[in-house]
Structure formats: structure tokens, C-alpha cells
Ligand SMILES: Nc1ncnc2c1ncn2[C@@H]1O[C@H](COP(=O)(O)OP(=O)(O)OP(=O)(O)O)[C@@H](O)[C@H]1O
């Protein structure tokens with residue numbers, strides 16, 4: 325088993341005296357799907373945002389795909405990790421002034437220096453895979469939320485990442501749009517992608533996750549396989565959280 | 571709704587016309603009283619004064635009209651160069667103020683703070699007397715030649731006066747543009763920064779391709795008024811003896827005593843210049859907004 329992400333004792337503090345991450349350690353194996361759950365403000369977003377250097381660490385050490393990151397937060401390793409790790413946000417964050425195709429090809433062309441035609445061909449393939457090929461020449465605002473989020477996934481996949489990070493990818497969607505995004509993610513997991521997914525979608529976690537990690541107040545409360553987590557969580561705090569979810 | 575706004579426009583136009591009529595009437599009365607009457611015949615007479623700087627051949631035996639034209643060209647030269655350089659400086663400084671590099675951020679912040687505290691006239695005098703007149707004779711790499719006679723860049727000689735006015739206008743307007751750019755950049759949602767960063771784009775590329783294009787609709791209107799300010803402020807060139815339109819008009823009026831005609835010409839010239847700038851910016855604005863609207 326090769327390790328994709330190894331976190332050791334991560335500490336992050338936005339304001340002195342309070343810690344958004346308070347000594348988090350974990351491992352994500354290559355090809356594994358880790359679902360992160362926990363109450364609002366427990367540090368889930370902060371945690372996965374440290375994985376691609378969007379948040380600077382205040383302590384601890386990260387190894388992402390063999391690249392080391394710590395509180396020094398040097399530019400070069402951060403950029404390398406970002407090229408190899410894709411991220412999908414709750415609010416999609418598509419570039420509103422660029423067409424769908426340009427949203428997807430911008431980074432492959434500018435960062436990976438791929439020929440434009442080749443990048444566009446790959447973009448069309450990805451849109452096809454997401455079931456929205458006919459949207460290629462529209463602009464983000466002309467698409468539904470579910471379609472926008474699938475474009476965001478395609479945009480991240482266009483860099484051929486080895487790891488994908490998802491931060492509540494369906495929380496901003498109308499209920500009837502959630503399934504189309506989860507289906508795309510499910511397919512990605514089936515294809516063997518290493519994924520860290522922050523989500524409140526119990527069904528997705530139960531069905532797709534290899535392990536579920538439960539966080540509270542910046543700490544990892546427990547990590548279990550989904551079957552035991554949902555039927556028989558070890559910790560009182562996890563059980564209380566789950567009872568409020570359903 | 572449409573009808574009311576049309577009515578309003580007609581009303582405003584009528585008011586303006588009335589005001590204009592009043593002014594013209596005053597002018598006529600004044601002309602009658604002094605017994606001068608409007609007369610532009612003097613424009614053809616030789617000016618008799620020399621100009622330190624002319625883009626086209628000029629000598630004191632040339633007409634006043636030609637002297638004023640040379641002044642107009644000198645104004646145009648310093649304004650056009652100032653617009654370009656102030657924009658470059660302002661965008662760079664404005665972007666630096668949102669940079670993650672602390673040194674860059676405080677340098678840009680200091681620049682804006684200092685420049686906005688000091689009157690432009692003092693800045694022009696500073697650049698003229700302290701910076702440029704104090705220059706030692708130094709050729710830099712053969713391309714740029716510095717001396718207190720001026721700067722020669724790629725064989726093109728630039729006078730000390732021109733350099734002082736250009737630097738003054740650029741640095742002064744650049745600071746205001748920096749603030750405008752910073753405001754526009756800050757109005758772009760954080761998520762856009764996170765998105766381009768997570769795709770491995772560099773800060774500079776992200777700023778150019780993602781952030782600035784989205785900030786433009788907020789930046790452009792404010793930029794237009796800074797451009798107009800720069801054009802108007804260029805008349806301060808007279809303080810360091812740069813032969814711009816205002817300086818040449820001033821000399822012309824003193825020599826001919828034709829104050830009213832001289833001012834009319836000056837007014838029309840600046841009106842033309844500012845209409846040119848406003849028109850250009852309106853065109854750019856429409857293109858940018860059109861492109862944004864298509865993406866809606
Ligand atoms: N940019 C920030 N500045 C200051 N405090 C922050 C910032 N981002 C997060 N925090 C704080 O850090 C803690 C963890 O926040 P985080 O966003 O990681 O939680 P979360 O588990 O993702 O919550 P949610 O489910 O609401 O998204 C919270 O107390 C939050 O208020």
C-alpha cells in the first residue's frame with residue numbers, strides 16, 4: 325500500500341488562543357476514498373485546504389505524494405502539489421468570464437504547457453464523461469448548479485491529478501441536482517481515484533467511502549470503516565452527531 | 571418611464587442652452603465694451619518667441635497658430651505617455667497591494683500614502699529641480715543617456731522639462747490608479763483566487779487572467795476620471811517651463827493681448843482632448859462590458 329497523504333500533528337490557528345486544527349494526524353492510501361464528517365466549525369475545510377497549500381500550517385508536517393509541506397510553506401513544493409492534486413469547492417468557483425471550455429483548458433495550457441488543441445480535445449472528453457458535452461461553449465452562469473459543479477470536477481481532472489479533494493461539493497445544490505454530482509464522484513472512485521471528501525451525504529459515505537473520519541473541535545475523534553461508523557460508532561460524540569443527522 | 575427620462579433630458583439640455591446663451595451674451599458685452607471684437611487675424615502673424623521643445627520644425631518667424639499647434643502636440647505627447655506609464659505603474663502598484671509578499675505590499679502602500687499627501691505642483695518642482703536637474707552625466711548601457719540636459723533614450727532626446735512633467739504626472743496619477751485597481755481587485759470573490767491557485771496557476775498569471783478581467787467593470791469608469799485629471803493636471807507643466815499648450819497660450823496672450831480669443835482656443839483644445847479620452851474610454855468600456863454581458 326502506498327501512502328498518498330500523510331499528516332502528522334497538524335496545527336492551524338487563525339486567531340491566537342483558538343485552534344482550527346489541533347494536532348490532526350492521518351494517512352490516506354493511494355486509491356482510497358476517505359470521507360470527512362463533523363459539525364460546522366470542526367475544521368474539515370481547514371484540514372483539506374492544508375492538503376494543497378491553500379491554508380498555511382502553523383505546526384506539524386504534511387507529506388502529499390512525496391512532497392513535504394510544513395509551516396515554512398515554501399512556494400515551490402506548494403505549486404508542485406497543486407499541479408498534482410485537484411480540488412472542488414462548495415461554491416463551484418468557475419471563472420465567470422471564461423467559457424466552459426476555457427475554464428477547463430486554462431490550467432493545462434498555461435501550467436502544463438499542453439498544446440491548445442490537445443487540451444480542448446481532453447476537455448471535451450471530460451465533459452462527455454460528466455454528461456455535459458453540449459455545454460462546452462456556454463458560460464458558467466448559463467448552467468445549472470449541478471452542471472457547474474460537474475464542470476468544476478472536469479476542470480480539476482484536466483490536470484490528470486493523482487488525488488482529488490472535495491469540500492462539500494453538493495451543499496450548495498438544489499436537492500434534485502445532488503445526485504448527478506454524486507454519480508460523477510462515484511464513477512471517479514470506481515476508477516480508482518484517491519479522494520478526500522468532506523460531505524454530509526450519508527448515503528454516499530456509506531456506499532463509496534473506504535473509511536469515514538469524524539472530526540470535532542479541530543481534532544480527529546474517530547476513523548472507522550463506514551459500516552461500523554454508521555451502525556456502531558465507537559465514540560459518544562460521533563453517535564450524538566449521527567443521531568442529529570437523521 | 572422612458573417618456574419621463576426623455577423629458578428630463580430635454581429639460582437639462584434647455585437649461586444648458588440658456589446658461590450658454592448667458593455666457594455668450596456676457597462675452598459679447600465685454601467685447602463691445604473693450605471695443606476689441608472677436609478677431610483671430612493675429613493667428614497668422616509671426617510669434618517672435620522661441621520654443622525649447624518642438625515635435626515638428628518651428629522657429630520664432632513661424633505664426634502664432636503654428637506655435638499653438640506645437641504646444642498642443644507637446645501637451646499631447648506628455649499626456650499620451652503619461653496615460654500609458656501611469657496605467658502601468660498604477661496596475662502594478664495596485665496589484666502589489668494585494669500581493670502575498672509583505673515587502674511588496676508595504677512598498678506599494680507607502681508609495682500611495684506619500685504621493686497622495688503632497689500637492690502635485692510640489693512634486694513636479696521636486697522632479698525638476700531635485701531629480702532631473704541634479705543628474706550627473708551617465709550613459710547606461712549605451713541605450714539610455716542621462717544628463718542634466720535631458721535623457722536620450724535609443725537616440726530619441728527627451729528634455730529635462732518633459733521628463734520632469736512626465737514623471738510627476740505618472741507618479742501622481744499612478745497612486746490614484748493603484749487605489750482604484752486595489753478596490754476592484756478586492757471586490758473579486760476570494761473563491762476565484764482559491765480556484766486559480768488550486769489549479770497551480772502562479773499569482774501573476776491568476777491576477778492577469780482571472781482577477782483583473784473580473785475587476786475591470788469596476789475599474790474602468792474610475793480610470794476614465796483619472797485620465798481626465800491627468801490631462802487637466804498637465805497644464806501645471808508651465809511651472810517647470812515645459813512648452814505645453816497652456817504655456818504657449820499664456821505667452822501668446824501676453825504678447826498679443828488677445829485674452830478672450832486665446833482662452834477660447836485653449837478651452838476648445840482641452841475640450842477636444844478630453845472628448846478624445848472620454849470617447850476612447852467609453853469605447854473600451856462598452857467592449858469590456860459587452861464581453862462580460864455575453865458571459866452572463
Ligand atoms: N479564514 C478564517 N479566518 C478566521 N477563522 C477561520 C477562518 N476559516 C475558518 N475559521 C475558523 O476555523 C474553525 C474551523 O473552520 P472550518 O471552516 O475548517 O470548519 P468546517 O468544519 O469546514 O465547518 P463547515 O461545516 O461550517 O464548513 C472555525 O471555528 C472557523 O470559524
Ligand SMILES: [Mg+2]
Pocket residue numbers: 368369370491492
Ligand atoms: Mg467547511
